[in-house]
Amino acid sequence: MHNNDECNMEELEQLGIIPVDYAVLRSLFSDYRSPRNKIANLEQAGKIIRLKRGIYVVSPKVTHQLLSIELIANHIYGPSYVSMESALRYYGLIPEQVYTVRSLTTNRSQSYENPIGRFDYVTANDAYYSIGIKQQTVENKYTFLIATPEKALCDMIVTTPQLRIQSEKALVAYLKEDLRFDMSGLDQMDTDILKACIETGKKKEMLKFLLKFSES
Numbered sequence: 460m461h462n463n464d465e466c467n468m469e470e471l472e473q474l475g476i477i478p479v480d481y482a483v484l485r486s487l488f489s490d491y492r493s494p495r496n497k498i499a500n501l502e503q504a505g506k507i508i509r510l511k512r513g514i515y516v517v518s519p520k521v522t523h524q525l526l527s528i529e530l531i532a533n534h535i536y537g538p539s540y541v542s543m544e545s546a547l548r549y550y551g552l553i554p555e556q557v558y559t560v561r562s563l564t565t566n567r568s569q570s571y572e573n574p575i576g577r578f579d580y581v582t583a584n585d586a587y588y589s590i591g592i593k594q595q596t597v598e599n600k601y602t603f604l605i606a607t608p609e610k611a612l613c614d615m616i617v618t619t620p621q622l623r624i625q626s627e628k629a630l631v632a633y634l635k636e637d638l639r640f641d642m643s644g645l646d647q648m649d650t651d652i653l654k655a656c657i658e659t660g661k662k663k664e665m666l667k668f669l670l671k672f673s674e675s
Contacts, residue, residue: 471506471517476524477601478516478534510535510573528575529595530603532560535571536580539564540592540604543581543618544638546611552644563588563606563614581618586659591652609648609673612640613656616665630668648673 470487481498484507488494498515501507507515510531519526529541529549539562547553564580565588571578591610596602606614615638616622624630634640653670657663 468521471501472521472523474517475522475600476516476519476526476530478510478514478531481513481515484515508574510575511571516575526575527597527601527603528560529605530601531575532562532578533603535578536562536564536566536569538566538588539580540606542606542611542614544615546606547608547615547638547640549605550608550611550644552608552641553638555639563618581614583614583617584659587617587656587661590655590659591649607649607652608644609650609652610656612648612669613653613660613666616669617656617660617662622662622665624665624668627668627672630665630672645673650674 467487474483474487484498485494488497491497498507502509502515506518506521508518509515514534516526516531529545532541532545533539541549541560542563543561544553544555545560545562548555559577559579561579561581563583565583565585566580568582569580591607591613593605593607594602595605605611616624622633624633634642634645650670650673653666653673657666657670660666
């Protein structure tokens with residue numbers, strides 16, 4: 460047993476729920492003969508979780524804190540922010556538990572699967588991407604990027620293939636039946652964000668129905 464094990468475990472615990480790269484872990488165990496083996500052993504023991512190659516997060520078993528899937532999504536692939544069903548679920552606007560965490564990115568579309576879940580990244584152009592991003596801070600501990608509710612809804616419409624919305628009535632049916640969207644959430648929608656999405660985004664006609672309905 461290495462005499463530094465306990466203090467290293469405390470340091471590991473202090474990393475909390477923020478994902479770290481391999482270099483950070485390596486420096487934490489630099490007094491070991493083989494930091495690489497130590498890291499591999501910790502992963503096998505379930506004390507750290509590999510999110511993707513070179514990116515890890517400390518297990519809740521060690522930190523006694525719940526992981527944030529939104530924070531993890533930001534770290535796995537970027538630039539990105541959590542959006543679509545995942546953001547709507549976060550705000551309590553749709554009821555579904557969402558296993559796949561979906562984000563928007565300016566990079567190529569990409570998917571990752573790890574012990575936490577599946578993380579999908581959908582590509583968008585820079586002008587559209589930069590609208591309606593919110594920095595969400597949780598208990599002064601950490602911050603992640605997430606779409607505002609109205610942007611998440613626009614992203615949902617823009618990125619859903621084969622979606623046909625040709626009237627306001629069809630839009631309402633999509634929100635209520637397909638998404639089971641909490642319609643009272645439309646009253647608080649920021650129409651400036653919707654207008655900006657119409658300017659730069661695809662599926663302009665569909666987004667115009669959303670704007671019209673939010674304004675009425």
